[in-house]
Amino acid sequence: MIEKAIEIYKKMFLIRQFEMILEDYFTKGLLRGTTHSCIGQEAVAVSILDYIDIERDFVTSTHRGHGHFLAITGDVFALASEVMGKRTGVVSGLGGSQHLQHKNFYTNGITGGMIPIGVGIAFAKKLKGEEGIVISFLGDGAMNEGYVMEALNMAKVYDVPIIFVLENNCYAMSSITRNLSGGEFGDRVRSFGLRYVYEEAIDVLNLWQKFGEIYREVLINRSPVFIECRTYRFCGHSKSDKREYVLEEEEDFWREHDPLLLLREKILRNIELDELERQERYVKQGIVDAFKNAEQEEELGVEEFSSKYISA
Ligand SMILES: Cc1ncc(C[n+]2csc(CCOP(=O)(O)OP(=O)(O)O)c2C)c(N)n1
Numbered sequence: 001m002i003e004k005a006i007e008i009y010k011k012m013f014l015i016r017q018f019e020m021i022l023e024d025y026f027t028k029g030l031l032r033g034t035t036h037s038c039i040g041q042e043a044v045a046v047s048i049l050d051y052i053d054i055e056r057d058f059v060t061s062t063h064r065g066h067g068h069f070l071a072i073t074g075d076v077f078a079l080a081s082e083v084m085g086k087r088t089g090v091v092s093g094l095g096g097s098q099h100l101q102h103k104n105f106y107t108n109g110i111t112g113g114m115i116p117i118g119v120g121i122a123f124a125k126k127l128k129g130e131e132g133i134v135i136s137f138l139g140d141g142a143m144n145e146g147y148v149m150e151a152l153n154m155a156k157v158y159d160v161p162i163i164f165v166l167e168n169n170c171y172a173m174s175s176i177t178r179n180l181s182g183g184e185f186g187d188r189v190r191s192f193g194l195r196y197v198y199e200e201a202i203d204v205l206n207l208w209q210k211f212g213e214i215y216r217e218v219l220i221n222r223s224p225v226f227i228e229c230r231t232y233r234f235c236g237h238s239k240s241d242k243r244e245y246v247l248e249e250e251e252d253f254w255r256e257h258d259p260l261l262l263l264r265e266k267i268l269r270n271i272e273l274d275e276l277e278r279q280e281r282y283v284k285q286g287i288v289d290a291f292k293n294a295e296q297e298e299e300l301g302v303e304e305f306s307s308k309y310i311s312a
């Protein structure tokens, strides 16, 4: 278990460090377009995505998808290149932060926009008798989009192999979630007849275990499940957001319950601080180097773009 705990911690640490360095790059004006960090939410991404096989399963993500991408690939260079618009990016620098695609992993910037697509993919899997399932992430703000409700209904009616993972990070842009959403999300989800599970994304190892049970269940039973995870973003919606809306008490609670730091404390009961710090330095250096290397890369030229993306 300690090996697994360290593996999960290192992935979470990688995601957090990546996002922090990315924010510096954004401030220096080195990125193309906008970007949304997932600092604080790493636990959800790393625990559920630890189980998937991206050649067989599909994952749909959101505008806040770096953590999901890195949990699957760990490829910091491809992501750093992408957000800088370089040809070595995940999608050759054409998609930017919000439009990533790698094997069966897809994101877009439309709030909840990937949810109907995720249900469609799961329905296709069912019709074709294909193995594997779909994991579709969404935010709490997306729960107020009509097409998301339609898609939840269809997932139940068509009985498709999908796990919806709602990352309820307490905010949708600068709105406090509980001020803009009527009732409880669980009641909405259950009203469609969907199985609903609620988890606190604080104790990562517990979350990882619970996700494993649900993943295996859907893989076999092939019916939809909806998981709401209470999580928190320690950063603004995007870089220009000064977070003037945060509730002090809630912020204090999460600072004291930062899942990354709690896991770190647990690990330190089993390994020496020096050793952990050595591993952290190694991970961080890898990210710093990836950004520096990405900076040196070129943008995709017109000819290369044409030969790669426009068929004759
Ligand atoms: C259809 C649509 N409406 C509005 C927006 C603008 N927008 C971008 S992110 C966002 C809030 C999303 O909140 P949530 O789903 O909670 O995700 P979070 O940002 O908290 O991860 C909005 C309204 C959009 N991208 N797409």
Ligand SMILES: [Mg+2]
Residues within 6 Å of the ligand: 139, 140, 141, 167, 168, 169, 170, 171, 172, 173
């Ligand atoms: Mg949100």
